[in-house]
Amino acid sequence: MSFETPDFSLALPEIWLLGAICVVLIVDLFVRGSRRSVTFFLTQAVLLVTAALAITTQWGVTETTFSGHYVVDPLAAMLKATLALLVVLALAYTRPYLEARGLLQGEVYLLALFATLGMLIIASGGSLLTLYLGLEMLSLSLYALVAYHRDSRQAAEAAMKYFVLGALASGILLYGMSMVYGGAASLELAVIAEAAASEEPPLLLLFGMSFMLVGVAFKLGAAPFHAWVPDVYQGAPTPVTLFISTAPKVAAVALFLRLLVDGLGPLHETLQPMLLILAAVSLLLGNLTAIMQTNLKRMLAYSGIAHAGFIVLALAAGTEAGHAAALFYVIAYGIMAAGAFGLIIVLSSAGTEAEQIADYRGLNERHPILAGVLLLLMISMTGIPGTIGFYAKYLVLKAAVEADLIAMAVLAVIAAVIGAFYYLRVLKVAYFDRPEVPPEGSQKPTGPNEGSVGEGEGATPSRPDGAAGTVLVPGASLPIRALLVVNGAAVLVLGIFPERLIALCQSVLGAG
Amino acid sequence: MIETLLWHSAKIWAVLIPLFVAVAYYTYVERRVIGHMQDRRGPNRVGYRGLLQPIADALKLLFKEITIPSQANRVLFLIAPTMAIMPALAAWAVVPFGEGLAVADINAGVLYILAMTSLGIYGLLLAGWASNSKYALFGTMRASAQIVSYEIALGFALVGVLMAAGTMNLGGIVEAQAGPFWEWFWLPLLPLFIVYWISGVAETNRAPFDIAEGESEIVAGFHVEYSGMAFAIFFLAEYANMLLISLLAAIFFFGGWYSPFEGIPVLGPAFDWVPGTVWVLLKAAFFAFCYLWFRATFPRYRYDQLMRLGWKVLIPVTVVWLVVLTGLIYAGIGPWF
Amino acid sequence: MLENYLPVLMFIIVGLVFGALPLIAGFVLGPRRPHPEKQAPYECGFEAFEDSRMKFDVRYYLVALLFILFDLEIAFLFPWAVVLEDIGLFGIAAMGLFVGLLVIGLLYEWQKGALEWE
Numbered sequence: 001m002s003f004e005t006p007d008f009s010l011a012l013p014e015i016w017l018l019g020a021i022c023v024v025l026i027v028d029l030f031v032r033g034s035r036r037s038v039t040f041f042l043t044q045a046v047l048l049v050t051a052a053l054a055i056t057t058q059w060g061v062t063e064t065t066f067s068g069h070y071v072v073d074p075l076a077a078m079l080k081a082t083l084a085l086l087v088v089l090a091l092a093y094t095r096p097y098l099e100a101r102g103l104l105q106g107e108v109y110l111l112a113l114f115a116t117l118g119m120l121i122i123a124s125g126g127s128l129l130t131l132y133l134g135l136e137m138l139s140l141s142l143y144a145l146v147a148y149h150r151d152s153r154q155a156a157e158a159a160m161k162y163f164v165l166g167a168l169a170s171g172i173l174l175y176g177m178s179m180v181y182g183g184a185a186s187l188e189l190a191v192i193a194e195a196a197a198s199e200e201p202p203l204l205l206l207f208g209m210s211f212m213l214v215g216v217a218f219k220l221g222a223a224p225f226h227a228w229v230p231d232v233y234q235g236a237p238t239p240v241t242l243f244i245s246t247a248p249k250v251a252a253v254a255l256f257l258r259l260l261v262d263g264l265g266p267l268h269e270t271l272q273p274m275l276l277i278l279a280a281v282s283l284l285l286g287n288l289t290a291i292m293q294t295n296l297k298r299m300l301a302y303s304g305i306a307h308a309g310f311i312v313l314a315l316a317a318g319t320e321a322g323h324a325a326a327l328f329y330v331i332a333y334g335i336m337a338a339g340a341f342g343l344i345i346v347l348s349s350a351g352t353e354a355e356q357i358a359d360y361r362g363l364n365e366r367h368p369i370l371a372g373v374l375l376l377l378m379i380s381m382t383g384i385p386g387t388i389g390f391y392a393k394y395l396v397l398k399a400a401v402e403a404d405l406i407a408m409a410v411l412a413v414i415a416a417v418i419g420a421f422y423y424l425r426v427l428k429v430a431y432f433d434r435p436e437v438p439p440e441g442s443q444k445p446t447g448p449n450e451g452s453v454g455e456g457e458g459a460t461p462s463r464p465d466g467a468a469g470t471v472l473v474p475g476a477s478l479p480i481r482a483l484l485v486v487n488g489a490a491v492l493v494l495g496i497f498p499e500r501l502i503a504l505c506q507s508v509l510g511a512g
Numbered sequence: 513m514i515e516t517l518l519w520h521s522a523k524i525w526a527v528l529i530p531l532f533v534a535v536a537y538y539t540y541v542e543r544r545v546i547g548h549m550q551d552r553r554g555p556n557r558v559g560y561r562g563l564l565q566p567i568a569d570a571l572k573l574l575f576k577e578i579t580i581p582s583q584a585n586r587v588l589f590l591i592a593p594t595m596a597i598m599p600a601l602a603a604w605a606v607v608p609f610g611e612g613l614a615v616a617d618i619n620a621g622v623l624y625i626l627a628m629t630s631l632g633i634y635g636l637l638l639a640g641w642a643s644n645s646k647y648a649l650f651g652t653m654r655a656s657a658q659i660v661s662y663e664i665a666l667g668f669a670l671v672g673v674l675m676a677a678g679t680m681n682l683g684g685i686v687e688a689q690a691g692p693f694w695e696w697f698w699l700p701l702l703p704l705f706i707v708y709w710i711s712g713v714a715e716t717n718r719a720p721f722d723i724a725e726g727e728s729e730i731v732a733g734f735h736v737e738y739s740g741m742a743f744a745i746f747f748l749a750e751y752a753n754m755l756l757i758s759l760l761a762a763i764f765f766f767g768g769w770y771s772p773f774e775g776i777p778v779l780g781p782a783f784d785w786v787p788g789t790v791w792v793l794l795k796a797a798f799f800a801f802c803y804l805w806f807r808a809t810f811p812r813y814r815y816d817q818l819m820r821l822g823w824k825v826l827i828p829v830t831v832v833w834l835v836v837l838t839g840l841i842y843a844g845i846g847p848w849f
Numbered sequence: 850m851l852e853n854y855l856p857v858l859m860f861i862i863v864g865l866v867f868g869a870l871p872l873i874a875g876f877v878l879g880p881r882r883p884h885p886e887k888q889a890p891y892e893c894g895f896e897a898f899e900d901s902r903m904k905f906d907v908r909y910y911l912v913a914l915l916f917i918l919f920d921l922e923i924a925f926l927f928p929w930a931v932v933l934e935d936i937g938l939f940g941i942a943a944m945g946l947f948v949g950l951l952v953i954g955l956l957y958e959w960q961k962g963a964l965e966w967e
Contacts (some may be wrong), residue, residue: 004938022949022950024954025953025957026953026956029957029960029961030960090887516855517859520855520856520859521859523855523856524859524860524863526864528867536894544904573875574874574875574878574879575878575879575880576875576879577879577880577881577882578875578876578879579883579887579888580888581888581889581890581891582885582888582889582890583890584871584890590872593872594865594867594868594869594872595865595868596868597868598861598864598866598867598868599864601860601863601864601867602857602860602861602862602863604860604866605856605857605860605861606857615856615857615860616853616854616855616856616857616860617853618854618857619853620854620874622927623927624857626923639882642901643890645890646903647891647914648890648891649902649903653905653909657908657909657912657913658921659912660912660916663916663920664916664919664923667900667919667920667923667926667927668923670927671923671926671927672930672931674927674930674931675930675933678930678931678933678934680927680931709885736891737890740875740876741871741872741875741876741879742872742875743944744871744892745868745871745872746877771882815966816965816966818965819908819912819964819966820964823959823964824959824964825916827955828955829921831948833920833927833947834948835945837891838933838941838944838945840866841934841936842941845925
């Protein structure tokens with residue numbers, strides 16, 4: 001009996017992360033009460049080391065191991081570092097919020113770590129098997145995270161919807177994979193690509209590709225596979241929403257790049273129309289529905305669908321520049337979404353949830369700095385020059401035009417203009433509306449924290465005078481606010497000096 | 513083809529008929545032995561010293577009405593006893609009663625045994641569910657949780673046996689123990705043997721782990737609604753399983769058909785005339801006796817104690833011992849491997 | 850090889866027959882006098898006042914989940930144990946990793962109180 005011993009050293013980031021998860025899990029089991037923060041800091045340290053490992057051991061290496069199931073290339077290294085850092089950013093916001101609501105338990109961080117491990121595996125997936133493994137690891141952790149606030153009916157409902165729909169999407173994806181496996185007679189993406197590049201690719205491959213696209217679109221939250229997005233974004237505890245809207249989106253793009261570019265890239269001509277439909281529906285539906293929302297979390301969910309439309313459009317271009325644009329866009333979106341949900345976290349306190357747009361009336365007068373961050377984030381999401389959001393949209397449109405998708409590019413611009421309406425409306429509320437309002441605009445506290453109002457310390461701290469709950473008392477401590485400001489500044493700084501990030505995205509995808 | 517079928521049938525009957533006799537008289541022995549342990553006489557009226565008692569019992573059950581509760585799921589209710597007895601009997605297919613004396617000498621013997629004993633739980637689940645009676649359902653839930661918990665410990669213990677023997681063939685496992693009694697697996701695998709035996713008792717829902725039946729709390733557990741022959745089948749299955757666990761203890765840990773004095777200068781040849789089958793059955797009889805002994809001796813476990821023993825004592829013990837065993841085997845340490 | 854399994858199949862069939870035959874005999878030989886009281890579910894002398902298929906303690910489900918995990922582990926361990934001497938350190942390390950992860954899981958369950966039955 002002989003084995004070809006795989007080269008474990010190539011998979012060092014994942015191996016390290018898995019080992020570290022076990023350690024964190026054990027440590028978390030034996031720390032109690034107020035020392036819970038140990039888990040948090042350990043988690044962050046673990047993730048930082050993971051990012052460092054990904055850069056030091058995998059950057060510039062192009063190899064496969066585990067019999068082709070595991071790929072290391074610049075894209076993998078870059079994705080892994082990005083994913084780990086995004087998770088660090090996302091988790092950094094979580095602690096005070098959870099602590100204030102008595103939700104601070106090690107499981108949040110452990111699940112996030114497991115999800116990260118899944119995402120790293122996706123980033124390095126060289127076969128259908130590894131990709132599916134990573135995806136399930138990610139998804140299952142996310143379902144549990146959404147349901148994390150057990151006493152909240154909204155969260156439970158959101159988790160249930162997410163789980164049922166997610167399981168369905170996974171099933172469809174798996175079904176597609178089985179067809180591709182049948183058509184190409186191999187799980188390995190490199191072999192599948194060869195089969196797809198042949199003169200007459202098997203019909204099974206085309207069928208399988210369509211099914212797999214459904215699964216990927218679901219994970220990306222692109223319409224018409226977006227049904228879970230609004231409910232999950234609104235129902236999940238805000239830190240979890242923040243987490244879901246950052247790194248897993250990047251992972252979804254990674255999944256697309258591995259599965260449908262590395263594997264089935266030669267079939268792009270067949271794939272393109274489907275992607276265009278996805279993009280058009282997402283752009284229109286996302287932006288139009290977002291206008292009607294009064295709940296900021298829900299509005300951001302629909303805006304996320306619209307952003308997914310842009311990402312899909314970039315992918316539909318099918319060129320290396322398009323892929324790079326998608327990658328850049330999703331990273332930019334991650335940073336912006338982290339800031340937006342971070343702002344909600346900062347403005348929420350134990351008894352209140354700053355999730356109604358109406359809650360932001362007069363924010364500028366009370367917290368000019370936070371209002372400034374809001375301004376930056378919103379104009380970046382709109383895509384106004386000087387912010388990272390502008391370059392993201394610019395690159396996507398450029399790639400689309402270069403790929404002769406001019407009509408779609410025009411549609412995207414129109415959609416972006418529609419989108420500007422609701423982003424700017426938030427700013428109008430924050431800057432020009434007065435905080436004194438009639439009581440009908442104040443159905444607060446609503447949302448997932450219904451249950452914790454009574455048991456929160458001293459109950460409802462946020463209802464001083466007759467202002468009936470519209471006064472937001474930032475519950476977050478100074479470091480978190482500083483982080484938020486840094487996050488906002490990053491949007492601006494990366495918007496002014498985007499070249500390095502763009503160049504990085506292009507170089508790992510072999511463009512420019 | 514016909515000859516093969518006939519030959520196999522003959523072998524099957526050669527196992528089954530003694531098995532039925534053994535089960536019947538095991539119930540008799542149980543009542544006598546426990547009677548004497550408790551300073552009573554036990555059944556002694558039917559036939560010489562009560563020897564015909566099991567036959568009388570069987571006839572009585574045969575002529576009893578089989579009631580089917582009005583709310584029961586009739587089909588499942590009637591399938592359940594069959595599902596319970598089938599694996600209890602079929603597991604005997606691979607048991608060797610001597611060198612090469614097995615109905616089916618298959619290489620995946622241990623897997624097959626484990627598969628069959630696991631299947632037995634379906635009969636029990638179906639019975640409890642189909643009865644649509646609270647006591648039956650309680651008994652079923654308790655029994656299934658208990659059985660699955662102890663099955664893990666049992667499985668781990670058997671992994672140790674496989675590691676030491678290097679084969680899943682039951683005959684091969686016995687042959688790996690060739691030698692005098694101190695070379696049998698019970699000594700190097702002592703913790704695993706203890707875990708095996710405790711789990712085996714729990715698997716068959718026998719005292720002191722018989723809370724699934726727990727007559728003082730839930731009447732008779734999963735078969736509370738069964739009467740007549742339907743009840744008799746469950747009874748039969750339980751005793752067949754007990755005998756199986758006893759016999760397997762002899763095979764896995766006590767050298768099967770080997771004489772305890774094998775290879776000892778004077779004693780060894782002195783016992784050469786005893787056939788191997790006798791040794792197997794003697795060893796099995798001892799463990800079967802232990803079942804009765806335990807029942808007469810130990811008070812019943814409480815449910816939480818039971819689950820704690822399974823998950824927090826037996827499973828960790830087996831895992832640790834498997835690690836030790838792996839180390840020993842890899843390093844080639846110890847006189848046994 | 851496969852013909853070794855023929856007696857096993859036959860044994861299973863015989864086992865099924867032995868489940869069915871006594872039942873049939875019981876129905877043929879035994880009396881059959883149904884009565885509503887006799888066929889009511891047993892309930893300590895009460896009338897059964899609700900359906901007996903009720904909600905169950907979540908711990909039973911937990912045990913079922915744990916069982917699936919560990920039973921799979923055993924299913925992997927069986928073939929591994931048989932070829933232990935041929936697979937060398939690599940095989941031992943691989944299984945060590947696998948069992949190690951499960952042991953950590955068990956520890957987690959234990960510490961979180963999933964194994965408490967009070």
